[in-house]
Amino acid sequence: MTDPTSSYPPGFVWGVSTSAYQIEGAAAEDGRGASIWDVRCRTQGGVVNGDTGDVACDHYHRMPEDVALMKGLGVDAYRFSVSWPRVLPRGKGAVNEAGLDFYDRLIDRLLEAGIEPWLCLYHWDLPQALQDMGGWSARDCAGWYADYAALCARRYGDRVKRWITFNEFSVFTLFGYAIPWAAPGIVDRAQHLRAIHHVNLAHGAGVDVLRDLVPGASIGAIHNRQVVIPETDTPENRAAASLLDEHWNLVFCDPQILGHYPPQTAAAIEPYVQAGDMARIARPVDWFGLNHYGPIFAKADPARSWGYGWGDAPPDSPTHGVGWAIFPDAFRDELLTIQRRYRLPIVVTENGCGGSDTVSPDGAVHDPHRINYLTIYNAAMRDAMAQGADVQGYFVWSLLDNFEWGSGYGQRFGIVHVDFQTLARTPKDSARWYAELIRSAKA
Template identity: 85%
Template sequence: MSATPPPYPQGFVWGVSTSAYQIEGAAAEDGRGPSIWDTRCRTAGGVVNGDTGDVACDHYHRYAEDIALMKGMGVGAYRFSLSWPRILPRGRGAVNDKGLDFYDRLIDRLLEAGIEPWACLYHWDLPQALHDLGGWASRDSAGWFADYAALCARRYGDRVKRWATFNEFSVFTLFGYAIPWAAPGITDRVQHLRAIHHVNLAHGAGVDVLRALVPQASIGAIHNRQVVVPETDTPENREAAALLDEHWNLVFPDPQIRGHYPPRTAEAIEPHVQPGDMARIARPVDWFGLNHYGPIFAKTEPERTWGYGWGNAPAAAANSEASRAVGWAIFPDAFREELLTISRRYRLPIVVTENGCGGSDAPDAGGAVDDPHRIAYLKTYNAAMRDAMALGADVRGYFVWSLLDNFEWGNGYGQRFGLVHVDFKTLKRTPKASSRWYADLIRQARAGGA
């Protein structure tokens, strides 16, 4: 590609992303109810080191400080999630006013800082009380979600115009219902299929609610998409990769945007589909949210629920200089190709809602946090995004994961993805070198020089 790609388009959105359970803390404060992740954290072996989100980054109390950090970086948008159990402690019924009030304060402070709020309704923290009623394996879950979405839309829709229904559908359904790496930790084919379909129904209902209740709403959904490659080129691994590709990349955006399930899944899911369901799922959206980190290497694992598992990247890629710097194999070309594939397949504007890398960043003797591996990763992936845009991908925004080091689900606090370092004992925030690099990129892009 050209060494001097065209400028970013007018209005390109620069942001950072977080999620409620990963940063808020205050898990049992001001009326919040337990979520399936509170339960997971208290299940033996559920999370590395027995870590929990009880305190996390204490964003619930320190949100003003975190907004000031965003403003200092120059970001124009903040993608966060609303905590269903903070707003509705039992998932339905009695509303928790203190929970609603927290997001009022957060949204108002963001707007005062000139930062646009992008609200995601669901980022994995299903109220435990709803899981006890069947969770996403119950068809009733679509109605529960629609009622929750309506409550949020009525409360915040006067100020929040950018909405996402769900974050990473495939991750929380696959790892929650087929491969037990996340809450609720179930391994059952039928429940996995039911969860896929009911979450799709919930998405469609959520889109309709937001469209009806929020004037000038811009609505999308956030999908994790990574090319799935056989670990080695054998018939068994190719078949494993093909099925994982459907479950990971296709079973949510295809029905939501194209109106049908992909072929392998369509037959299996048919017993759970009722007349009119596909029309309820395929509701018009305004943008496609993409979370992307790198490819998946699949291999056959007959003992797994669906017969596939995660393999290893090729040794040459894993041992490249760039990959060694980040700590995992990186494939910026796969990011470029994913953006182009999405553009061709779904014909929607794309917002990169997550991209970033982990590390074990720590302050030096002087208190500074240098993270050259993250800067190298972000540079490389931004260059790949620019190449995709030059080739026709309609990318409208880019959000780094994440603003803060946080609770990284099953990995606990062992991986740090933030542009800002958090001391989890003192909760002190320290902007890393990457935060200054990102601020410079934003400033140059707005000036037309990036």
């Protein structure tokens, strides 16, 4: 049998990922402003059970404990996001020093623990004050983002060299402006198209800011990519899958890396493109960040703004704890597709498995479903690497059970269990499995 750790190259980066709104809490402390997700959580039906990120995992106060957990795992790197409204409560203008100080403490604590900080500038928590001015549907938002990126670059660039402009562009634009599953919960095709283009402009501006202000910066962006498969093989479902594939997999990667929009979207978005925009968007990056869980099954849905909707996986598909289908071959194929199409080193910045994990009477958290998922997906990743995919790192989603957006606290993706009443942390069996994988890969 092949050694499961034999094909990880020297320098391969092992990490864990989180995001600010999902773990920090302290939503109204130390001068933090409101984000669009604070508002979404207080919108009727916006989040399951009316859950909020007000406390979340209380990482804002328990950060040293969480860094110690990471050190115990033996990870090389921690991918986190800065809360834009924590450092700029109105999104622009007056700076909140208390918010900036928190990330200073986090970065310094990580470096003391021998863990490299990977800083993501945007993980969906747009300041509500900017949303009130049009948010991503306003072209000015790209400039507001560039100013925010410059603030972070000047403050943290002496210690942080790994930078991420955005996390999962297509999720927060599609679900925020076309299918109302996320903040700001708008359904408007024109606003969706404008948001796509303005976020692309913001990405390009952010890359330029980081190049100018952070010597030696290694810059990437994180794209969620999954093959889109018609639920059933009909002309209507094939057409739906084709357009969803563009909106999900191509409208950010292609302009940012290849310099053009995919064909169906290009015509629709043309009214919002100004002279020189594509050159502003296609700025050189150092690596491609991939978040991947499983395929999307698409179906025609005339009730939706673009005429497509989410379908169901084949009924005999294996699933994990939250009902998502398990298709490791799709992960392998996606890595190879990205390598061929974009010709960049790849970092898997999210991969993981949800469940309803509980603390057992023995005091442990047994999650064999997650260990199985991570085992077979890591095997698929190694297969892709053996076939030529230049994968340089792997980050588990997530370090902690956390606020899972519209699902609230009902889905647990962490390798560390969080009791949301006491906030006690308990490493799961998968945490020990991951620590052993890292140890063995480095041996």
